[in-house]
Amino acid sequence: MKDEATPQKIPITKPFFGPEEEAAIRAPLHSGWVVQGPFVKEFEERFSAFTESPFSIATSSCTTALHIAVAALGLQPGDEVIVPAFTWISTANVVEYMGAKPVFCDIDLSTFNIDVAGIEELITPRTVGIIPVHLFGLCAEMQPILEIARKHGIWVVEDAACGFGARYHGKHAGTFGGMGCFSFHPRKSITTGEGGMIITQREDFDRLARTLRDHGASRSDLSRHTGEAGFLLSEYNHLGYNYRMTDIQGALGCAQMDRASWILKTRSQLADRYNRLLTGVEWLETPRVPHGFVHGYQAYVCLFRPEEPAMNNVDRLHRQRNELMMQLEAKGIATRQGTHAPVLQGYYTKKYALRTEQFPNAYLADRLGLTLPLYAQMTEAEQALVCQSLQQAKS
Numbered sequence: 437m438k439d440e441a442t443p444q445k446i447p448i449t450k451p452f453f454g455p456e457e458e459a460a461i462r463a464p465l466h467s468g469w470v471v472q473g474p475f476v477k478e479f480e481e482r483f484s485a486f487t488e489s490p491f492s493i494a495t496s497s498c499t500t501a502l503h504i505a506v507a508a509l510g511l512q513p514g515d516e517v518i519v520p521a522f523t524w525i526s527t528a529n530v531v532e533y534m535g536a537k538p539v540f541c542d543i544d545l546s547t548f549n550i551d552v553a554g555i556e557e558l559i560t561p562r563t564v565g566i567i568p569v570h571l572f573g574l575c576a577e578m579q580p581i582l583e584i585a586r587k588h589g590i591w592v593v594e595d596a597a598c599g600f601g602a603r604y605h606g607k608h609a610g611t612f613g614g615m616g617c618f619s620f621h622p623r624k625s626i627t628t629g630e631g632g633m634i635i636t637q638r639e640d641f642d643r644l645a646r647t648l649r650d651h652g653a654s655r656s657d658l659s660r661h662t663g664e665a666g667f668l669l670s671e672y673n674h675l676g677y678n679y680r681m682t683d684i685q686g687a688l689g690c691a692q693m694d695r696a697s698w699i700l701k702t703r704s705q706l707a708d709r710y711n712r713l714l715t716g717v718e719w720l721e722t723p724r725v726p727h728g729f730v731h732g733y734q735a736y737v738c739l740f741r742p743e744e745p746a747m748n749n750v751d752r753l754h755r756q757r758n759e760l761m762m763q764l765e766a767k768g769i770a771t772r773q774g775t776h777a778p779v780l781q782g783y784y785t786k787k788y789a790l791r792t793e794q795f796p797n798a799y800l801a802d803r804l805g806l807t808l809p810l811y812a813q814m815t816e817a818e819q820a821l822v823c824q825s826l827q828q829a830k831s
């Protein structure tokens with residue numbers, strides 16, 4: 437295995453687990469109730485309290501959370517949904533799962549989020565919704581997005597996979613649209629291995645989402661087993677899925693919630709320290725945090741920018757960025773591109789005959805994004821080494 441041959445001194449991220457997490461996951465093993473149950477319920481309640489949203493529904497991933505959200509909204513074949521051109525591919529995939537069409541909007545290169553100025557021209561009579569993404573922990577510009585949605589009578593589902601701890605004018609990511617969907621993949625600030633969460637302000641969405649994650653059942657297994665007439669199965673009036681979170685993950689999630697504020701605060705302090713250490717490094721654009729935004733720092737993603745990037749120099753700059761990443765890898769320091777542009781991936785380019793020139797900023801972000809290691813246990817010495825090695829590699 438590659439990791440054994442070249443041990444990584446500084447990984448891109450590390451979950452923060454301690455004896456509390458180990459003890460937490462033992463509890464469902466001891467009780468024998470390991471499917472969605474009391475710990476998932478507690479995790480949901482704690483997530484609701486943290487994000488100040490009345491309803492939280494845990495799922496097996498953010499992708500399945502998004503799928504449930506668009507299904508609950510009744511997305512139909514032939515409908516169109518606007519999504520950013522630079523995001524993890526599942527933002528668009530969930531639209532495809534429903535037989536609908538994702539319509540890609542280019543991004544603002546300074547925030548990596550959807551370019552609000554480009555949304556309205558993409559709206560057609562078939563447009564039913566927008567899925568803005570709070571990429572890397574920075575909220576999309578929700579106010580204008582909500583205004584556009586209101587004006588055209590379309591829904592908003594927030595892809596808050598990276599949005600834990602992110603705030604926009606005081607409110608937590610995921611609380612603006614009809615539903616907000618989070619990820620607990622290990623690259624995120626808190627993790628349950630795989631896992632996701634839907635939050636919503638609406639009781640009807642809560643009820644439907646709970647049903648859809650559980651095969652369309654009218655009643656959860658826990659309430660059936662702990663209530664009366666548990667010997668009878670539920671009723672199934674909806675086409676649902678098995679997108680449940682296990683109680684082992686729920687217990688892990690509860691233990692992670694105990695640390696959540698500390699993890700977020702520490703990540704934010706580490707990001708501030710990166711900002712200080714990288715001041716004066718002209719060829720690297722560090723994350724911008726516009727006024728009124730709190731960055732959740734799911735990741736610290738910079739733009740490799742030794743000169744003004746454009747379509748005519750991006751391929752050359754891309755090779756330079758990759759060379760830099762290779763040199764860091766040789767020193768045991770992991771870096772990653774930020775995320776990818778689905779508009780460059782074969783499934784979408786072929787199906788919708790997309791051309792790179794339609795999404796110049798998504799292309800630049802895909803080719804020139806540079807993520808630095810970030811995890812709550814990261815030491816000052818590790819951060820200093822990352823910054824020093826970056827500068828050595830560039831010179």
Ligand SMILES: Cc1ncc(COP(=O)(O)O)c(C=O)c1O
Nearest residue numbers: 497498499524526597619620621
């Ligand atoms: C923006 C975005 N959306 C969706 C997802 C999918 O999350 P999950 O892996 O939990 O399905 C991710 C995962 O990284 C993401 O970054």
